[in-house]
Amino acid sequence: MKTILFVPFAICIFVSSVFSQKLTEPRLVGVWRLGYEDYGEFIYHKVEYFSLYLKEDPNARMVARLCSSDNMPLALAGSHGFAYAFPKSAENFQVPTGRMSFARWSRCESKSEQYWFVPENARLEYDEMIPADRVRVNRLLVSYYGSPISQPAKTEFAKNLKEFITELKSNPTTQGFIIRNIGMNRRTLEEALRQLRSERVRFQILQKRSYRSYYPEFMTVTITE
Numbered sequence: 580m581k582t583i584l585f586v587p588f589a590i591c592i593f594v595s596s597v598f599s600q601k602l603t604e605p606r607l608v609g610v611w612r613l614g615y616e617d618y619g620e621f622i623y624h625k626v627e628y629f630s631l632y633l634k635e636d637p638n639a640r641m642v643a644r645l646c647s648s649d650n651m652p653l654a655l656a657g658s659h660g661f662a663y664a665f666p667k668s669a670e671n672f673q674v675p676t677g678r679m680s681f682a683r684w685s686r687c688e689s690k691s692e693q694y695w696f697v698p699e700n701a702r703l704e705y706d707e708m709i710p711a712d713r714v715r716v717n718r719l720l721v722s723y724y725g726s727p728i729s730q731p732a733k734t735e736f737a738k739n740l741k742e743f744i745t746e747l748k749s750n751p752t753t754q755g756f757i758i759r760n761i762g763m764n765r766r767t768l769e770e771a772l773r774q775l776r777s778e779r780v781r782f783q784i785l786q787k788r789s790y791r792s793y794y795p796e797f798m799t800v801t802i803t804e
Contacts, residue, residue, distance in 0.1 A: 630672035727793035755782035
């Protein structure tokens with residue numbers, strides 16, 4: 580019971596101390612690094628703080644700036660911290676995704692992801708910036724099963740591959756990625772590659788190797804105009 584009462588109190592102290600005066604310049608409120616901490620919890624609290632900050636500055640933005648020299652679709656797909664998922668946390672706090680953006684900058688620590696609060700009319704350095712509501716990422720990963728070679732796992736893999744192909748063929752602006760992880764079975768990758776090449780769809784292969792997955796992971800990134 581003490582923990583439940585303490586957390587909101589701690590958040591209020593944090594917000595009060597950080598935003599006791601209205602910001603005029605961008606403020607870095609968190610940096611996520613590979614192996615540093617649980618990403619989901621990290622970003623949950625950053626968006627929670629942002630929801631409170633918006634009450635002080637309704638026109639402010641929250642920017643996830645990926646440290647990468649790749650283009651935005653590749654930077655998002657290669658994100659070790661699943662940065663593309665951060666706008667989903669907005670639903671928990673009624674934060675409009677129109678106040679969120681993805682940025683990419685090549686002059687910061689590789690494989691890290693920075694989260695900024697940017698007040699209205701303030702400038703943040705970046706190589707590329709895109710509003711979050713223009714970005715759609717579809718991650719297709721086989722769920723955990725007691726045995727990865729069980730029929731349910733095989734069925735889900737086939738379903739994911741079909742959905743991946745369909746999405747790439749139906750939208751020429753969508754970019755596709757196959758992600759190799761720790762423990763991936765090479766035969767499953769070869770099976771996917773045979774089908775993809777027969778369908779003549781374009782894709783890239785990424786080696787993340789940051790978590791375990793028997794089957795290759797498929798991901799599509801679509802950025803609308």
